[in-house]
Amino acid sequence: xxxxxxxxxxxxxxxxxxxxxxxxxxxxxxxxxxxxxxxxxxxxxxxxxxxxxxxxxxxxxxxxxxxxxxxxxxxxxxxxxxxxxxxxxxxxxxxxxxxxxxxxxxxxxxxxxxxxxxxxxxxxxxxxxxxxxxxxxxxxx
Numbered sequence: 001x002x003x004x005x006x007x008x009x010x011x012x013x014x015x016x017x018x019x020x021x022x023x024x025x026x027x028x029x030x031x032x033x034x035x036x037x038x039x040x041x042x043x044x045x046x047x048x049x050x051x052x053x054x055x056x057x058x059x060x061x062x063x064x065x066x067x068x069x070x071x072x073x074x075x076x077x078x079x080x081x082x083x084x085x086x087x088x089x090x091x092x093x094x095x096x097x098x099x100x101x102x103x104x105x106x107x108x109x110x111x112x113x114x115x116x117x118x119x120x121x122x123x124x125x126x127x128x129x130x131x132x133x134x135x136x137x138x139x140x141x
Contacts, residue, residue, distance in 0.1 A: 041115050049123025056096040057120050059113075061103040068102055085112035087119040 038044050062068040065084065073080035075088065085101045097120030101113050118125060 039115075040111055043115075043126035046125055046127035048125040050093055052093070052121045055120040057117060058096050058098045060098055060100045062100070063103060063106055065102055065107070068100060071100060084109070085116045087116040089120060089123065093123075 060071075062071065068085070069080050069083055072083040072086055075086070077083055077086065085099065087100070088098045090096050099113060099116045099120070101116065102109070104110070104113075
């Protein structure tokens, strides 16, 4: 009778441990899935390069996407033709961050400004299939 009870206790403990472990793993997966939701910009939030609570943000506005793309080319972006906005962080990280966008009075895209502003606070933070952080629209100069 005692052996049956010890065996039953061991099985019950193993079962409950498995249930708790399964719950923890599924909870961690759901948290991870929440972090990896793809935004309208087709990026997911990955590991930040750094984290800042405040940033001085300077805005450089262009009248056309073509003018913005030429500036991206001058800043050394490889895929400059596809750039719709970009950010450049001062190398000290505590210095100003400059967001380059098309003037919203010309073409209103608040999502571009929001995306680039996040670079000012998190550096290279996003992931996209086939795109490495070194190829995205932020530089630390």
